[in-house]
Each structure stands twice: as C-alpha cells, then as structure tokens.
Amino acid sequence: MSEVKEKAALAAAYAPQLAWLTTEQKNRALLAAADALITGTEEILKANSEDLERGRQNGTSASLLDRLALTPERIAGMAEGLRQIAELPDPVGEVLETLDRPNGLHIVKKRVPIGVIGIIYEARPNVTVDAAGLCLKTGNAVLLRGGSAALFSNIKIAELFHQALEAAGLPKDVLQLVHDSARSSVDEMLKLNGLLDVIIPRGGSSLIQHVVQNATVPVIETGAGICHTYIDASANPDMAVRIAVNAKAQRPSVCNSMETLLVQQDFAAGYMPLLGEAFKTAGVELRGCDRTRQLLPEAKAVTEQDFATEYNDYILNVKIVGGLQEAMDHIAKFGTKHSECIVTENEEHAARFLNEVDAAAVYHNASTRFTDGFEFGFGAEIGISTQKLHARGPMGLPALTSAKYLITGSGQIRN
Known part of the structure; x- marks a missing residue:
C-alpha cells in the first residue's frame, strides 16, 4: 500500500474517535500543541533553515522564500492562532434547526464533523498548524500534503503536534502528513473516494486548477487571488x-x-x-x-x-x-x-x-x-473559498462542519 493510501486509511480509522470528543478535550489538545510549538521553536527553526537553504540553491524567488520563512515571531503567531481556536465556540453539536411534524416526528438538525479532510498546499508551513488546529476543533481527521519546499518544517511541526495529541490523551493518527513530495502523491489523493470526504487545495492557480479538474473527491476551491x-x-x-x-x-x-x-x-x-x-x-x-x-x-x-x-x-x-x-x-x-x-x-x-x-x-x-480568518475573528483559517457552494470567503470552524438530521419517533410508519 502506498504512503498516501496508508495514511489516509489511518486517519479514516481514527476519525470516529475524534468526532464526538468534548470541547474540553479538544481545547486541551490545542493548548498543548500551542505550548509544543513554543517549546520546540529552535527545532522548528532548524528544520526551516534547511528548507530555506534548499530553496535558495534551487533558485526560489524572494517572495516564495518569504512565504516559506519562519521566525520566532511567526511561530509565536501560529501558537497564538491555536490558542484563539481553543477560545472560539465549538460548532460541533450545535442545533441548527428543530422541527416537529404533524405525525409526531421530532427532527433535530445538528452540526457534525465532515469526517476526513485532505489538504494540499504549497510553501507555507503555517498552514500545517492552521489546518491541524481547525480540523481538531471541529472533530475532523486530516491528511496533509504540503509542498516539497517546506517538507522539513512540516515534518517537525507534525511531530510536535503528535506529541501534544498524545499528551492530551488523543490518538495522534487523526493527523497525517504525507512525506512523499512527488506529484503522483497529489494525484493519488484526488482519487481517494471512500477515505477522504473533501479536499481543500491552498496555493497558486496551477495547483488549484489541477485539483479542481482532476479530483473525484469533492473539492472546496480556495483562493488564487488576482x-x-x-x-x-x-x-x-x-x-x-x-x-x-x-x-x-x-x-x-x-x-x-x-x-x-x-x-x-x-x-x-x-x-x-x-x-x-x-x-x-x-x-x-x-x-x-x-x-x-x-x-x-x-x-x-x-x-x-x-x-x-x-x-x-x-x-x-x-x-x-x-x-x-x-x-x-x-x-x-x-x-x-x-x-x-x-x-x-x-x-x-x-x-x-x-x-x-x-x-x-x-x-x-x-x-x-x-481577508483573513484571523482578522475576521475566526482564529486561524483553513483557506479562503472563492466558490459559492458550502463555504465562501475565509473558512473558519463552521465551514469545516456538515449537518445531520436526528429524528425521534414513537413507532410511526409511512403509508
């Protein structure tokens, strides 16, 4: 089994354990992850310096190096984003609508996690933190596939997040990071129907259009920004x-x-x-x-x-x-x-x-x-949706949920 499919299967297997955690459990893990980022700042910076050096040797532009670069201040900002997510209301379990039908059926519409979210992104290691934090708060397992330019940074961040999850008593396998930087790993993710519930691409226009045009898994299109x-x-x-x-x-x-x-x-x-x-x-x-x-x-x-x-x-x-x-x-x-x-x-x-x-x-x-989830008061964001179905604009916590109808009866049958 390939790395991508194996990690997607692990995330899917552990997703049900995450779906109905209490808000307190999720917040405890988020705060532990924030602390882990601060404690591990030097480790993250060391990994990031390796990514930056590879980028310079490969002729990466100054603007892309800026997207890739981490500093103690940026790492502190990522940790603060996790703390803000912990402070935000938990959307999971929120009652959206209640209906009582003439036949006695009682119908409740509630927010629930989407399930397993695949996120494909380029040279911004802060996305690893944002995505992991937002998915954790909303009870979603996540399969992350970052760009090769930020590979060492992403691996270190994911390691620290795993340590925080385990310290909080949660299964670390709800967060998976694909290490394979070949284009084929992206293409494989796009076809993982039955394991991934949705894919969210974050990056330049070429990446986003490749995902939109080739995925069989549902996609939330995010923001090329002209x-x-x-x-x-x-x-x-x-x-x-x-x-x-x-x-x-x-x-x-x-x-x-x-x-x-x-x-x-x-x-x-x-x-x-x-x-x-x-x-x-x-x-x-x-x-x-x-x-x-x-x-x-x-x-x-x-x-x-x-x-x-x-x-x-x-x-x-x-x-x-x-x-x-x-x-x-x-x-x-x-x-x-x-x-x-x-x-x-x-x-x-x-x-x-x-x-x-x-x-x-x-x-x-x-x-x-x-136009930013942090600036809009959402904490971190999973991306900025430029489409009109399901979510639009900065995608905070509610955008990472779906809905479920819970129907209670007393023996009704349909004639």
Whole structure:
C-alpha cells in the first residue's frame, strides 16, 4: 500500500474517535500543541533553515522564500492562532434547526464533523498548524500534503503536534502528513473516494486548477487571488495612497494582496505622481497602461497576460479607467472572485461596487489584506473559498462542519 493510501486509511480509522470528543478535550489538545510549538521553536527553526537553504540553491524567488520563512515571531503567531481556536465556540453539536411534524416526528438538525479532510498546499508551513488546529476543533481527521519546499518544517511541526495529541490523551493518527513530495502523491489523493470526504487545495492557480479538474473527491476551491483596488474620482487622496500601498506592499506574497490598481482618470490626473512615488518608496515595480505611462514614464508597459497574473511579488499593474463601470468590467474579466476594494467618498458608487462586484470579500475604504480568518475573528483559517457552494470567503470552524438530521419517533410508519 502506498504512503498516501496508508495514511489516509489511518486517519479514516481514527476519525470516529475524534468526532464526538468534548470541547474540553479538544481545547486541551490545542493548548498543548500551542505550548509544543513554543517549546520546540529552535527545532522548528532548524528544520526551516534547511528548507530555506534548499530553496535558495534551487533558485526560489524572494517572495516564495518569504512565504516559506519562519521566525520566532511567526511561530509565536501560529501558537497564538491555536490558542484563539481553543477560545472560539465549538460548532460541533450545535442545533441548527428543530422541527416537529404533524405525525409526531421530532427532527433535530445538528452540526457534525465532515469526517476526513485532505489538504494540499504549497510553501507555507503555517498552514500545517492552521489546518491541524481547525480540523481538531471541529472533530475532523486530516491528511496533509504540503509542498516539497517546506517538507522539513512540516515534518517537525507534525511531530510536535503528535506529541501534544498524545499528551492530551488523543490518538495522534487523526493527523497525517504525507512525506512523499512527488506529484503522483497529489494525484493519488484526488482519487481517494471512500477515505477522504473533501479536499481543500491552498496555493497558486496551477495547483488549484489541477485539483479542481482532476479530483473525484469533492473539492472546496480556495483562493488564487488576482485582487484589485479601484480609486474613484472622489477618493480621499491620503487614504487612497495608504490603502493601495498597504494592499500591495504590506505582504505581497499572499493571496489577498492587490495585483492591479484601477484609477479613475480625473483622480489620476491630479494624484498619479503621488501614487507613483509611494510605490517607488515601497520598492514596487509598476506596469502601466499607455495613459499611466504618460504620467509615470518609469512604469513598464502592461499586457493582457499581466492583468491575468497573480504575481505574489513587488509588481503591480496600474490602469487608468473612465469610471466605476469600466473598473467593474475589468474586475469581472480578470478577477478571481477573491477580494476587491473601492476607495471613494461617493456612497452611491460604494453601494454599487459592494452589491455588484462578484467576490468573496468586497471592501469600501479598507485594504484587501484584511481577508483573513484571523482578522475576521475566526482564529486561524483553513483557506479562503472563492466558490459559492458550502463555504465562501475565509473558512473558519463552521465551514469545516456538515449537518445531520436526528429524528425521534414513537413507532410511526409511512403509508
């Protein structure tokens, strides 16, 4: 039996033991895992340094190395995420609906764990912690397949999590990490019907589309992020600059960072040099339309392919548009239904943008960088769903549950 199938079978075998643990048991394990991360910080950093060195030798870009890199502060943040999950209400067992039928049947709809969740992700070892913590709190077993770039970091984190589970009296095999970094291990996971209940991919567009197009196991599609900020004619200039620079440069390697800035032509005429200088200071390379390059000669020429690219880097497309409708048309053509923003003091334009733009998160006068489970108060997140069925946007605890109907009768039969 292959490693992938063997570990999926182990997770499935132990999943029933996890499904109806008490909230206290799950929280105790989460807190133990948080403590294990802090205690094991040096071990994690050592493993991470090996991953970073391999990445540098393989020519990994600076932005991807940033996604991969761990620091004591980032590890402390991961531990804090687990503690926050422990503090959140446990959705499992929540009564969603109660029905009493004329024939005397009493029907209760309750939240229950999904079962066994497969998560396929790339070079972000914090996902190992987030996924393990959220799945534990919701009573789901999990099969993790991280990217090869973070293999040593993920192995060490999983080891520490296993120690915490055992210390809390829970079966460690409810969390499984695939070590095989071959592409075939991903393809095998996609076909594990009967062992995996759902697969959630986290990573770039090519990974997500490969999973969506090839899986026979149900998939929750998460977020390739070609995100836009539209600066309207009435925007406050200082606010517009702050939001735009933050959306691009605060951490460009993540999916909620902005890839294209749309600027209304009248605003551009007065403030494009101010925007250009701010992005230059932030170290951002600009690629602009012809009208943009007339105002910012240092910008490179932008192409249609650029508008369809998720850079995850210090590169930004800039396009001058006539107004709101042209901006929304551009977003409809190139957006990935992740996060979109309008900066405006015009309430009518804001309302149209919020209501008409089709995305999981739509902002008025705030950076797209807030599309995040931690920022939304969910604790850690399993991903940001860009689809519309089952879950959408940052996926916190309720998104990792299903429902079950419990029916109590007194001998009723159907005529």
